[in-house]
Amino acid sequence: MTLLNETHDPALRSWVTSANAAGNDFPIQNLPFAVFRRKGSLEAFRGGVAIGDQILDLAAAAAAGVFGGEAGSAAQAGAQDKLNALMALGASAWTALRLALSRALREGAAEQGQLAACLMPQQEAEYGVPARIGDYTDFYTSVYHATNIGRQFRPDNPLLPNFKWIPIGYHGRASSIGVSGQTFPRPVGQTLPPGASEPSFGSCKRLDYELELGVFMGSGNALGAPIAITEAEASVFGLCLLNDWSARDIQAWEYQPLGPFLSKNFATTISPWIVTLEALTPYRLPFTRPADDPQPLPYLDAPANWAQGAIDVQLEVLLQTQAMRDQGQAATRLTHTSYRHAYWTVAQMVTHHTVNGCNLQPGDLLGTGTLSGPTLDQAGALIELTVGGKQPLTLPNGQTRGYLEDGDAVVLRGWCEKTGAARIGFGECVGTVLPARQV
Amino acid sequence: MTLLNETHDPALRSWVTSANAAGNDFPIQNLPFAVFRRKGSLEAFRGGVAIGDQILDLAAAAAAGVFGGEAGSAAQAGAQDKLNALMALGASAWTALRLALSRALREGAAEQGQLAACLMPQQEAEYGVPARIGDYTDFYTSVYHATNIGRQFRPDNPLLPNFKWIPIGYHGRASSIGVSGQTFPRPVGQTLPPGASEPSFGSCKRLDYELELGVFMGSGNALGAPIAITEAEASVFGLCLLNDWSARDIQAWEYQPLGPFLSKNFATTISPWIVTLEALTPYRLPFTRPADDPQPLPYLDAPANWAQGAIDVQLEVLLQTQAMRDQGQAATRLTHTSYRHAYWTVAQMVTHHTVNGCNLQPGDLLGTGTLSGPTLDQAGALIELTVGGKQPLTLPNGQTRGYLEDGDAVVLRGWCEKTGAARIGFGECVGTVLPARQV
The missing domain is CATH 2.30.30.230 (Fumarylacetoacetase, N-terminal domain)
Structure with missing residues (x-):
């Protein structure tokens, strides 16, 4: 540290x-x-x-x-x-x-x-895109997101028993990662409509964003040589904003048993600027867990991780619809939260990823997973804010949104500020949904 | 074609x-x-x-x-x-x-x-490794494997309802792909021992191989521009042998809800030689499905896919333990099957992967998933052959194997032969398990 x-x-x-x-x-x-x-x-x-x-x-x-x-x-x-x-x-x-x-x-x-x-x-x-990203891994480090979304995918079993033991992660797609300003056509694919016994084919009807931070690896490790938790932060170059666009209807039908695939890999947008871990030093906070929760296993545990494993990056999501752009209206804020609420730290992600011998390389990207905070208005995705689309948001211009519509631009912002330190920011991460291709 | x-x-x-x-x-x-x-x-x-x-x-x-x-x-x-x-x-x-x-x-x-x-x-x-592999995707195209392994992970629900509609796939790790001759330490990680309420940390006790073919992409596609099934094979450079090493105990504890991660990404071994699709032309066969099964959705359907979507690559897995090597004994065969039994074709994998707009790039690698055949002795992994380790195999020298032990070398071979055509082969794909590091 x-x-x-x-x-x-x-x-x-x-x-x-x-x-x-x-x-x-x-x-x-x-x-x-x-x-x-x-x-x-x-x-x-x-x-x-x-x-x-x-x-x-x-x-x-x-x-x-x-x-x-x-x-x-x-x-x-x-x-x-x-x-x-x-x-x-x-x-x-x-x-x-x-x-x-x-x-x-x-x-x-x-x-x-x-x-x-x-x-x-x-x-x-x-x-x-600031690095050749050899591999991209997305984690799932917000217990609030995991619980909110788990409730919709598995109502009887929202938070799986491994969540509090394992920094859950999975491999994502490197080729479709773009930098702020990225546009992409609404994805097309298979979904199982409610009540149907056979899938339908067509454009996604439940398109969402996910508010995340990206972690760019620096020095990495050789195959078979894990990174100890005490060394993990020294291997990290810095953080960026990351929008893990998600097609919820495609995801629900495809994700078992091997995880999300086409519901995620059509586009991922990151901010151009990488803020170094060193720049974030003034904004470190103790890492905490509820008293009743399991303690991290020894390979994921270290005094420095408790002392200042969390980072108070304030995060917000803003939406600007096509109508708002046409009328010269600024983007409207949907969420304001902080990275401090994550259940697993940057060091724990890196160490867990390599504990089996897996090698990380310079320029590899880790996503934190959706950084929803403790209250529902701090949620980092529409599926949470609108309870699966059932409680649409009303925007200042009277438009409503259950999920994203064509022309919607999603803006992520991040910054750190506190008394006695300079305010620093991440800039913006903007992406815009284009209409689906004809099918 | x-x-x-x-x-x-x-x-x-x-x-x-x-x-x-x-x-x-x-x-x-x-x-x-x-x-x-x-x-x-x-x-x-x-x-x-x-x-x-x-x-x-x-x-x-x-x-x-x-x-x-x-x-x-x-x-x-x-x-x-x-x-x-x-x-x-x-x-x-x-x-x-x-x-x-x-x-x-x-x-x-x-x-x-x-x-x-x-x-x-x-x-x-x-x-x-013959290409810079930008992204590696592993599919799950054998209905026999999906059923055999599903029965062990989900006894009440072995074959999920999406299997016969979607060529299920997920993103794997590119950095840890090695070429034949690869050695790797037995992975270490979290597992949930039978009957335990909390996980343990230690070396994998259920290490397995998976017999697969790898598909190297050729010309690829731009983001947002899918590859139609009629064009899919022209975008494929060729096939290799692929061993998707798997830590079953780590997999069982980590895989929900986002899929396999550390249970797979410690090593993947491929053969050095890529056999071009053109070389495989004489060994093409009609692609068939049981009459009661759903027909592929239109985007996955094409006359040429029915006419000669399958490929009769004969495949075998051999095992040579350390004791066998020490005594100069040749590797012993565990399995003999054929790629012809796959439920989804190469073209269907490529088209499904891109239907949402995801871009494939030259040198990207797709795995077929474990290519188990219709009978249990044609299974492509020990978890199937030994029924989750409960029915160990007895080797010719009297040793037994439920899962892999340190020093075991797994050899994959593939070849095509038929009357009226030359016999062609894939060479070998060999990998050897080293002891776990001390933890």
Whole structure:
């Protein structure tokens, strides 16, 4: 676990003045990574760091030789079209680069002249998926989500007996992961209509989002060599926002006995920016469990996991329908919750994933699962908020939603704030539903 | 669907005389692909084609300019360290290369002089995983396996109602796929011992293999653009042997509600050689279903799928324990079955996978699921052969096996033979269980 250091000092200010604005997601205490290029261009993607409303181009900074030593090697690795090489360097290199960036972007830094030439306004940029994702695993770490959704799929047995012992996870689809701005046609497939004895074929009628965080692996492990829980966080590069789009009617018919498949793998959207674990240090909280719940088995247990295993990332979901866009109305908030409510920590996900010998690689992505909070208005999916579509939401413009309709844009946002620390944010993760293809 | 052509002529003979030996897996009618290098060397892997007991080095043949036109481009693509570029070229290029290889390797071919210099004996080679596998999906296409294993996991409900409508599949782990010769430590994890109310942690006690075929995707599809069943086979590069190692005790405790995870992702072993769909043309058979079973929904239905959707690949599983190796005893056969018994075809797997818009990419791997045949002695896993370990097998040397023990090597073999066609084979897929790490 990283400790607070000079890069977290809330008094730091940047010579990129937009970074000092209150409520801004990307102050100098954040320094998240993405891959970007000029919007609409055929330029190569390259790594960048968000600072205020600008992107620091790591390829340009590396070419200019701004950073030396370990930070310089890290900047060079981060200059590529995907961040895998930077992720593979490990925690010492990430820390060195963060410190060098923090010092060079501070007010009065000697590097201002060189680095000012390496900035691009975020509004002129487009982003790519930040890593070659070798494997994508989705977990199921909210006991509130598991209970809410379990009640609908298995009314008599909502929370399965393994939930409080195992960080339940399953493999997802890497090829269909897209970056914020992704659009996708409403999926088509088999469903079993209520009361029917044979399935129907057609477009999904119960399309949903899932509010999650994504965890990008850094250094990984060799096959057969698990990552101990005390080492797990050092292997993690950082977190992003993740929308695990879900076709509930397809899921209900297909998911037994081998789990969700076509109900999930048509699209997954992530935010472009990866906020490093080090940037999240000020927002760590004790990890707690109800007193009556089982204690984690020893391989999932560690003092540091109790002391500060949770992370208070505040999360919200907003919806903007086509009608709202047409009328110039802003997206409306559906949910506000926090990652602090998760039942299993980042370290527990990583350690459990590798305990059998499975190898994680730099750039692999873990999803936390839907991060529903303790109360129903903190739920991270429509299936929970609308009780399976039976209690539709009424939006400010009078439209109602049981599930998503064509043209709906779902916006995820995340940020951390507390007294005595700078507010940092994740930016946005936006995805839009297009009409199904004709079948 | 490809048609019989001159490359399938059983009368063809090669100037590589070992290819003409009876019972040999790699006659000139086969021509499967792998990536290889000299054993124990640091040479780059490159594509090769099996012919008798030799490998034709595609990098050397391409450098020598033996092939021209489309076949030459395909040989160049196949010269790389992974076969993804060749796979991405599509069926026309694969057919052109196969025809050129067949003609150049025939007795009397003018290319003999040039190509003889491009051969390496297979016994001097080592192999790599033949493609960068972006995503790995495992299906569940044997109704016999689904029923046998379902009876043990859900005695009152062995075959779920979706099985005869949906080619059930789930995402597996790409990073832990290894090539024949793979060894792995017995996995460690959580299990719920019989009668216990809380899980235990330790090494797997019910380690199993699963006899499968792997399907390597060729040209793939864009996100949102499904592959119609009439186009599905043209998108497939070829088939290999696949062992989906399974920890049954870990699986039983973890698999609900999201499917198998750590019980499968510690290792998956494939054969080095990929036999192209075109090579399998002579062994196609009608696809049949019991008269009372539902007909496939229209998107999974096509005349060609009925006419020759099945493939008569004969398959066997052999076991060699450590004691057998120590005493110089050959592996003993546990199972002999055929892929012809599968309930869903290759084309149906591909089309179902993409019907929701999911994108498949060149080099993606689909597993067929355990290919158990209609009778219990044709079962493709120990959990079926030993009825959950309760009826252990007695081996020729007197040892017994309920599940796999440390040191056990599992050998998969596959081949096709029939009157009027050449016998072709898949070679072997071998994997060996090492002791668990200390916990």
